[in-house]
Amino acid sequence: MAVNLPPPDPKALYPVPGVELGIAMAGIKKPNRKDLLVMRLAPGAVVAGVFTQNRFCAAPVILAKKHLNNPVRALVVNTGNANAGTGKDGLARALSVCNALASQLKCKPTQVLPFSTGVIMEPLPVDRIRAGIPVAVVSKAGWLDAAEAIMTTDTVAKACARKVKLTGGEAVVTGIAKGAGMIRPDMATMLGFIATDAKVSPAVLNKLVKTTADRSFNCITVDGDTSTNDSFMLIASGVGVEVKSEKDRKILEQAVLEVSQYLAQAIIRDGEGATKFVTVSIERGRSEAECRKVGYAIAHSPLVKTAFFASDPNLGRILAAIGYAGVKDLDSDRIDVYLDDVLVAKKGSRSPSYSEPLAMAAMKKPEFTVRAVLNRGKAAATLWTCDLSFDYVKINAEYRT
Amino acid sequence: MAVNLPPPDPKALYPVPGVELGIAMAGIKKPNRKDLLVMRLAPGAVVAGVFTQNRFCAAPVILAKKHLNNPVRALVVNTGNANAGTGKDGLARALSVCNALASQLKCKPTQVLPFSTGVIMEPLPVDRIRAGIPVAVVSKAGWLDAAEAIMTTDTVAKACARKVKLTGGEAVVTGIAKGAGMIRPDMATMLGFIATDAKVSPAVLNKLVKTTADRSFNCITVDGDTSTNDSFMLIASGVGVEVKSEKDRKILEQAVLEVSQYLAQAIIRDGEGATKFVTVSIERGRSEAECRKVGYAIAHSPLVKTAFFASDPNLGRILAAIGYAGVKDLDSDRIDVYLDDVLVAKKGSRSPSYSEPLAMAAMKKPEFTVRAVLNRGKAAATLWTCDLSFDYVKINAEYRT
Numbered sequence: 001m002a003v004n005l006p007p008p009d010p011k012a013l014y015p016v017p018g019v020e021l022g023i024a025m026a027g028i029k030k031p032n033r034k035d036l037l038v039m040r041l042a043p044g045a046v047v048a049g050v051f052t053q054n055r056f057c058a059a060p061v062i063l064a065k066k067h068l069n070n071p072v073r074a075l076v077v078n079t080g081n082a083n084a085g086t087g088k089d090g091l092a093r094a095l096s097v098c099n100a101l102a103s104q105l106k107c108k109p110t111q112v113l114p115f116s117t118g119v120i121m122e123p124l125p126v127d128r129i130r131a132g133i134p135v136a137v138v139s140k141a142g143w144l145d146a147a148e149a150i151m152t153t154d155t156v157a158k159a160c161a162r163k164v165k166l167t168g169g170e171a172v173v174t175g176i177a178k179g180a181g182m183i184r185p186d187m188a189t190m191l192g193f194i195a196t197d198a199k200v201s202p203a204v205l206n207k208l209v210k211t212t213a214d215r216s217f218n219c220i221t222v223d224g225d226t227s228t229n230d231s232f233m234l235i236a237s238g239v240g241v242e243v244k245s246e247k248d249r250k251i252l253e254q255a256v257l258e259v260s261q262y263l264a265q266a267i268i269r270d271g272e273g274a275t276k277f278v279t280v281s282i283e284r285g286r287s288e289a290e291c292r293k294v295g296y297a298i299a300h301s302p303l304v305k306t307a308f309f310a311s312d313p314n315l316g317r318i319l320a321a322i323g324y325a326g327v328k329d330l331d332s333d334r335i336d337v338y339l340d341d342v343l344v345a346k347k348g349s350r351s352p353s354y355s356e357p358l359a360m361a362a363m364k365k366p367e368f369t370v371r372a373v374l375n376r377g378k379a380a381a382t383l384w385t386c387d388l389s390f391d392y393v394k395i396n397a398e399y400r401t
Numbered sequence: 402m403a404v405n406l407p408p409p410d411p412k413a414l415y416p417v418p419g420v421e422l423g424i425a426m427a428g429i430k431k432p433n434r435k436d437l438l439v440m441r442l443a444p445g446a447v448v449a450g451v452f453t454q455n456r457f458c459a460a461p462v463i464l465a466k467k468h469l470n471n472p473v474r475a476l477v478v479n480t481g482n483a484n485a486g487t488g489k490d491g492l493a494r495a496l497s498v499c500n501a502l503a504s505q506l507k508c509k510p511t512q513v514l515p516f517s518t519g520v521i522m523e524p525l526p527v528d529r530i531r532a533g534i535p536v537a538v539v540s541k542a543g544w545l546d547a548a549e550a551i552m553t554t555d556t557v558a559k560a561c562a563r564k565v566k567l568t569g570g571e572a573v574v575t576g577i578a579k580g581a582g583m584i585r586p587d588m589a590t591m592l593g594f595i596a597t598d599a600k601v602s603p604a605v606l607n608k609l610v611k612t613t614a615d616r617s618f619n620c621i622t623v624d625g626d627t628s629t630n631d632s633f634m635l636i637a638s639g640v641g642v643e644v645k646s647e648k649d650r651k652i653l654e655q656a657v658l659e660v661s662q663y664l665a666q667a668i669i670r671d672g673e674g675a676t677k678f679v680t681v682s683i684e685r686g687r688s689e690a691e692c693r694k695v696g697y698a699i700a701h702s703p704l705v706k707t708a709f710f711a712s713d714p715n716l717g718r719i720l721a722a723i724g725y726a727g728v729k730d731l732d733s734d735r736i737d738v739y740l741d742d743v744l745v746a747k748k749g750s751r752s753p754s755y756s757e758p759l760a761m762a763a764m765k766k767p768e769f770t771v772r773a774v775l776n777r778g779k780a781a782a783t784l785w786t787c788d789l790s791f792d793y794v795k796i797n798a799e800y801r802t
Contacts, residue, residue: 053725054721054724054725055723055724055725055726055728055731055732055733056720056721056723056724056733056749057724082717084717084720084721085716085717085720085721085733085746085749085750085751086750086751087734087748087749087750089750090750119717120715120716120717120718120720120721121716121717121720121746121750121751122751181704182704182718182721184725223702223703223704224701224702224703225702225703225704225718225721225722225725226721226724226725227721228717228720228721228724300625301624301625301626302624302625302626302703302789302793302797303582303583303624303626303797306793306794306797306798307797307798309794309798310797310798310799312798314521315486315521315522316483316485316486316520316521316522316629317521317583317626319457319485319486319521319522319629320455320457320485320486320521320583320626320627320628320629321626322456322457323455323456323457323458323627323629324454324455324456324585324626324627325456327456330456331456332456332457332458332486333488345486345522347488348457348486348488349486349487349488349490349491349522350486350487350522350523388703388794389794390791390794390795392703392707392794393707393710393789393790393791393793393794394791396703396704396707396708396711397707397708397710397711397713398711
């Protein structure tokens with residue numbers, strides 16, 4: 001059960017002029033399941049992306065990075081198989097998928113970006129995908145179909161859209177994402193795609209994809225496991241209004257950030273086995289990097305995460321995680337910790353005003369914030385994570401079998 | 402259920418001349434439970450120790466570090482309360498415990514080393530401990546009692562002993578440890594005590610405690626959570642034979658290492674919820690540090706650990722963990738992975754000889770080895786860890802409540 005994550009309303013998912021979607025049930029891992037997505041882009045569309053830093057990055061990631069240097073005409077995404085840890089054969093299979101789509105669309109294979117998600121180290125069933133491509137190309141799909149076609153252990157499709165007013169008129173920003181486990185994006189998350197019809201220069205888009213990732217997909221963790229396939233792509237089809245001014249750029253940036261934060265948070269809300277959505281906010285550190293270090297120590301600690309699951313205000317576990325985060329010369333006697341607005345630790349010890357019932361009440365809610373104030377600087381960072389429940393173990397002990 | 406960890410045989414736990422043990426049921430957290438241990442040392446005994454690197458190190462750790470500069474006459478250990486995250490009040494309480502024991506033993510409080518383990522951030526019930534101390538001092542306890550008196554979520558007492566022949570005659574080495582969760586020692590583990598009657602110089606003992614910790618307690622992880630109270634103490638009472646030669650030193654070192662590795666591994670075998678004892682061996686790396694990085698990435702990954710629990714040879718998860726371990730320029734195409742002797746991944750892809758039934762058979766055993774060969778250098782490292790089971794979540798969601 002995802003935490004406060006209703007299924008997207010298809011009516012609120014605005015189509016993006018210049019981006020045509022198609023899906024198929026290719027039977028990649030299981031029959032009768034949407035598992036193939038094709039996104040066709042208008043000529044002149046601009047695409048920017050960030051990818052996993054995992055040294056075992058998947059074959060499609062290697063190709064997508066390379067093909068991104070060309071004018072991109074299409075993206076093809078399959079679920080059910082990650083085509084990772086598959087060596088040269090995996091690269092050949094990913095390229096064969098690009099070839100199949102390129103011949104349908106009369107473009108070059110190097111103008112197609114491939115993406116895969118699913119089981120690692122199994123050969124990609126390329127024949128099934130090639131057979132599914134013509135079906136996807138002629139199908140007319142919406143963003144909700146697209147979101148559904150890339151799900152793996154996700155229980156809810158993840159999609160979000162915004163409309164913004166630029167100087168030249170209205171533009172839309174619509175995005176989808178998938179991911180529930182193996183989530184600790186290093187540069188981006190396990191498949192996020194956001195498209196706008198606005199006309200944006202490659203330089204602006206390239207910058208935007210990085211700043212956005214750093215404030216959304218790079219701020220979440222389910223289990224600390226950085227995937228081999230993480231990719232976050234930002235598409236500007238360019239058939240709509242142009243981003244003309246700095247003001248336009250900021251308006252668009254805000255919409256893209258809202259969509260990406262919604263999607264990133266949706267991944268956590270639908271985290272494997274999640275029963276709680278927890279915001280971890282670290283304040284008054286010396287640098288954003290050290291705030292993130294402390295935040296991730298809390299967000300990755302199995303002891304803290306099981307305490308979240310139990311609604312147990314086990315402050316000691318939180319303080320211990322802060323203590324081992326690896327921040328040199330961190331003075332534990334200065335640290336204050338809050339659960340929502342309840343001050344639970346003051347100057348590194350239990351607050352004199354501490355009330356266990358109040359602290360527990362905060363943690364019993366499906367959403368709450370752990371806020372640690374380091375009192376040694378002016379930097380801050382916010383992360384989002386979920387708890388560690390029986391179902392996380394169940395899902396991951398049973399997946400694949 | 403601990404993995405292949407029978408309770409210690411009290412007859413095999415040799416008493417250590419010059420070290421007198423006493424225990425009490427002080428009712429620190431629960432009644433009718435051995436929860437207080439006093440170790441009295443002969444005059445002239447030498448003690449060396451390593452302690453947690455956690456910035457929230459506990460009050461007793463702070464005092465023990467300080468008191469270690471004096472001739473130590475006694476150690477006092479309580480379970481049920483960690484006296485961590487307790488600020489100045491915690492220090493005063495720990496000192497009050499030292500005072501109580503010192504007045505019984507007619508020594509200075511600064512000659513007493515205090516240790517605590519249990520719940521964090523609760524005030525130490527110092528009156529109960531002070532009342533228990535005279536009881537413990539007059540009691541005559543053995544090493545099994547001592548091991549039992551320091552348990553928290555441990556299900557099996559952890560103790561081990563060796564006899565060695567030095568130039569001057571026979572010496573004994575006997576040790577105890579506790580720990581089952583919050584286990585990822587940084588300098589040492591959550592309470593390990595090893596004593597010998599041999600006469601060893603402070604310089605030799607100080608070196609020995611560090612080299613031993615690095616090859617035993619610093620090679621284990623249950624959940625990646627470095628405790629606030631980790632302490633590993635090596636005691637040489639000096640009432641026995643003297644370590645006279647380099648040969649003597651090596652013989653003693655080997656016995657201390659065997660005892661400490663037994664105890665460190667016992668902590669993993671009894672890891673919270675553990676059903677598997679897994680050796681993670683990383684070979685042919687460029688440095689021991691990078692081998693440890695890769696090993697810990699595997700040993701900390703919740704996805705890998707749930708796959709261990711499920712006996713699921715999910716190679717992708719292991720490779721993904723290697724990939725995100727943070728080793729720069731690691732070439733994934735060179736890495737071979739074995740489960741016991743079964744080659745499962747060759748040059749970063751699934752081995753052509755891969756047999757899932759064979760791989761699964763290896764993982765179904767309660768003990769097996771994951772061996773990753775990086776093929777880029779001559780360094781190696783070995784770690785020990787356990788799986789992540791339903792019971793880990795159950796234990797940690799219910800502890801304290």
